[in-house]
Amino acid sequence: MSVDTERQPQGHGSSSLRPLDPYRWEIPSDYKPGMRVPGLVYADAALLSQIQTDQALEQVANVATLPGIVGRSIAMPDIHWGYGFPVGGVAAMRLDDGVVSPGGVGYDINCGVRLLAASLSHEEIAPHLRALADRLFKDVPSGVGTRGRLRLTQSDLDEVLAHGAAWAVARGLGRPEDLARIESEGAIPGAAPDAVSQKARTRGLEQLGTLGSGNHFLEVQRVDEIFDPATAAVFGLRHPGQITVLIHSGSRGLGHQVCDDFLTVCDRALARYHIALPDRQLACVPLAAPEGRSYLAAMAAAANFAFANRQVITHWIREAWDAVLGTRAAPPDLVYDVAHNMAKIEEHTVGAERLRLCVHRKGATRGFPAGHPDVPAPYRGVGHPVFLPGDMGRYSYVLVGTSRAMEETFGSTPHGAGRVRSRGAARRLLRGVDIADALAARGIIVRAASRGLLAEEASEAYKDVADVVRASDGAGLTRRVARLRPVAVIKG
């Protein structure tokens, strides 16, 4: 029997924070010994007071001590206390004297979000929604102890790790046109399958096309409001009431094992590279060292597994669509797929210099604006979509990145709501409440592998994602495009 103890961590006082404007707060570089750059937190006063209740800002300062960090250690408005790096943290490192940190990417390498848009409206799907939810719950494996529907051979896995989503499309598990609507076209260059350990590979063999559990989900939604009709139309979001599907999943056990393997490598290499850290979980190696290159190659392979995973899940969704709706409606089209746990080699302007940097985004989304060459052709005129999933009882947002984010945050934007209550606190608060019944009463169908633990993911556990959007838009990092409300939720 486990019992939750009442322990509140020490927060970060406001005295060390310097307000730059209503949405920007600086942690000066003299706040903590060893900081190489200042920290910069994007939040309004209300969000900041929530952020200060745990150790997230201390973690922003810790990240600022890492070798080779450029500009600032950045915190998005949805920041919360993570392990090592905060969740919602962005840090860019120089390639020649900087480091890469597996903890700055996270265990779930290329955890990310994919949005699909359907042609039918909520009114049209309503009579079939229960059947669709049942079918999706059955067809997309989720939760503890489930195996995927694909059995990969070792050579299949090599192909998945090297080619990502394109592997799935070549196998008939997707449409060729899907690839242009995935970050990096669904395959990070430089992926080396042989940099992935045998243990990681074993974990991946039966997990391709599975959702996972925790905060991972599959959600059928309706477009609730469109704020920017021209941009929304480019994204395929045409009118309020239109049905969309949001997928949140990552690289599953394969990615977790890659992170774990390289944390051990980094932990042992710290002394050799004379790196001193304020937290062991920040373990890192020089980008220019063999261990750093090897991590990036393995991380890219795990990221490709995640892109393929979301692609296969998309295929299961489209099959379920066909099975339940038949000729009534075509299966949904892919809007976009973005990563929010990744380290990427990118070119950015810092001061007057153009630099190639390794940008860590842990719980942060790349949000490149209109005109950027890395924005896929269909979206180059407006910028690519950014998705901010909220909690399962409220709403999610579609945003677009801005040139201001390009200048200030290495083109990074928030990734979601961010937790405000721990899992234990959420369970205690909602003791005796049947979350699935409560959501059903509000017109949201829920199918979950472990219904008793839904309280941990209830609205009360999360910040209101609208507050995050307000701060992000207020700071000029993003622009609202549309809001989506859940009508059916599948949880692991």
Place this chain on the structure above:
Amino acid sequence: MQPFETFEHTADVGLIERGHTLEQVFCNAAAGLVDLMVDPEGLREDVHLKVTAEAADRAGLLVAWLNELLYLLDAQGFVPRRCRVVELRDTMLAAEVSGDTVDPARHAVRRMIKAATYHGLSLTRTDTTWEAKVILDV
């Protein structure tokens, strides 16, 4: 003495494990990990495995041990119910574990744990007991 309990962490789950011996701490940590993922009441003890873990120090060994068990869950569906540490050195552990193959049709599954982390990791000794703290990524 409570063999294990959870403590608050905003995004993840903290786990405290205790024991009169270091060996007990490791086995109680395994029990705590399993309790988060599946109701242990329904678990049989008919699968027997030998598990080894290595790390740079004893606290790191706890992380490595829990991550090895998470690997076995993904690789074989294995969840331990009974545990005996047969060898324990500062950088190496060997244990014999008995347990079940997790099956959502037979077991009350809870939540998947992605990994045990080094963040806030501690292993301390009082007069009579050992206590370890580890934060798990959910």
